[in-house]
Amino acid sequence: MFDINTILRNNIRLLTPYSSARDEFKGNEGIFxxxxxxxxxxxxxxxxxxxxxxxxxxxxxxxxxxxxxIFLGNGSDEAIDLxxxxxxxxxxxxxxxxxxxxxxxxxxxxxxxxxxxxVSLNNDYSLNSAAIKAAISQNIKLIMLCSPNNPTSNxxxxxxMLKLASDFNGxxxxxxAYIDFSAKPSLIKYxxxxxxxxxxxxxxxxxxxxxxxxxxxxxxxxxxxxLNKIKYPYNVNSITQRLVLEALDDVSGMEKWVNxxxxxxxxxxxxxxxxxxxxRIYSSxxxxxxxxxxxxxxxYDYLIDKQIIVRDRSKVHLCEGCLRVTIGTPxxxxxxxxxxxxxxxx
Ligand SMILES: *Cc1c(COP(=O)(O)O)cnc(C)c1O
Numbered sequence: 001m002f003d004i005n006t007i008l009r010n011n012i013r014l015l016t017p018y019s020s021a022r023d024e025f026k027g028n029e030g031i032f033x034x035x036x037x038x039x040x041x042x043x044x045x046x047x048x049x050x051x052x053x054x055x056x057x058x059x060x061x062x063x064x065x066x067x068x069x070i071f072l073g074n075g076s077d078e079a080i081d082l083x084x085x086x087x088x089x090x091x092x093x094x095x096x097x098x099x100x101x102x103x104x105x106x107x108x109x110x111x112x113x114x115x116x117x118x119v120s121l122n123n124d125y126s127l128n129s130a131a132i133k134a135a136i137s138q139n140i141k142l143i144m145l146c147s148p149n150n151p152t153s154n155x156x157x158x159x160x161m162l163k164l165a166s167d168f169n170g171x172x173x174x175x176x177a178y179i180d181f182s183a184k185p186s187l188i189k190y191x192x193x194x195x196x197x198x199x200x201x202x203x204x205x206x207x208x209x210x211x212x213x214x215x216x217x218x219x220x221x222x223x224x225x226x227l228n229k230i231k232y233p234y235n236v237n238s239i240t241q242r243l244v245l246e247a248l249d250d251v252s253g254m255e256k257w258v259n260x261x262x263x264x265x266x267x268x269x270x271x272x273x274x275x276x277x278x279x280r281i282y283s284s285x286x287x288x289x290x291x292x293x294x295x296x297x298x299x300y301d302y303l304i305d306k307q308i309i310v311r312d313r314s315k316v317h318l319c320e321g322c323l324r325v326t327i328g329t330p331x332x333x334x335x336x337x338x339x340x341x342x343x344x345x346x
Contacts, residue, residue: 020050058245099119121149126156147161296312
């Protein structure tokens with residue numbers, strides 16, 4: 001049976017968190033003389049709700065979890081950093097992640113002096129669970145997966161991911177930033193039966209709100225309580241909370257964007273697959289495609305000349321010769337396809 005206290009850092013377990021004025025008095029009505037705010041310039045003179053309850057209540061209904069199972073942060077990157085800070089002792093503990101994957105996990109680990117152990121994916125980009133299990137030791141506190149994975153664009157097998165959690169006395173973190181574009185469902189429904197599972201999602205991709213900076217973590221109340229204990233008191237500003245709350249009233253608007261992007265992904269994939277210089281397009285579960293092209297660096301520069309910016313992944317492990325292309329508007333995708341049609345690898 002997983003016990004969070006066996007992996008929580010001692011100083012965090014013993015920490016008395018900062019208690020803000022908004023923590024100590026939770027009502028909305030009254031004359032507020034407790035937080036040294038300016039009484040003028042409403043509503044922005046007031047500190048935001050430190051625990052973002054309005055957003056969480058609405059989000060909980062959409063995600064079928066309890067509000068207490070949600071952490072909201074300044075992008076998913078905040079949750080990634082806080083998980084490492086809460087559970088990994090600097091210069092001692094380690095985390096396992098896959099290679100290739102989202103670069104932020106390694107950066108966050110290195111900032112926190114946590115050794116980052118990379119386990120290569122198989123050549124077909126599937127998970128190598130045997131190698132991950134073999135890399136687990138006493139000091140491994142987190143296993144970080146990303147599904148659908150950036151930059152490979154595929155999802156991993158749900159049962160295979162969950163199996164890693166069941167044999168592990170640490171947290172299995174699954175970053176689902178691209179889950180809304182995936183043919184496979186979220187692991188969120190396994191949270192109640194998997195006490196050491198953490199799922200990350202974001203408003204930056206399908207919801208079209210990257211500029212607002214809001215990321216989500218879903219986990220047991222115990223794990224969420226730890227993240228809330230160590231976060232900055234007012235980590236999500238009031239404008240972001242208000243606009244996300246509004247966005248949550250229009251789930252179908254988000255779903256329509258997703259469907260349009262998926263239709264465009266299909267169209268762009270089929271158009272580019274006709275080009276002989278495009279030697280491979282990987283099947284995608286995300287809002288981007290990874291494609292292998294003759295002389296990728298040259299193709300990248302050629303696109304820049306045409307003011308089309310894609311991501312050169314040609315030096316990334318298992319992505320040799322690949323570009324990562326985000327699905328754009330129909331016009332943008334057409335311009336990209338036309339540019340690659342005229343690209344000559346000389
Ligand atoms: C884009 C992306 C995110 C989003 O990060 P935010 O900080 O929420 O904007 C998270 N994880 C992965 C793998 C991503 O590609």
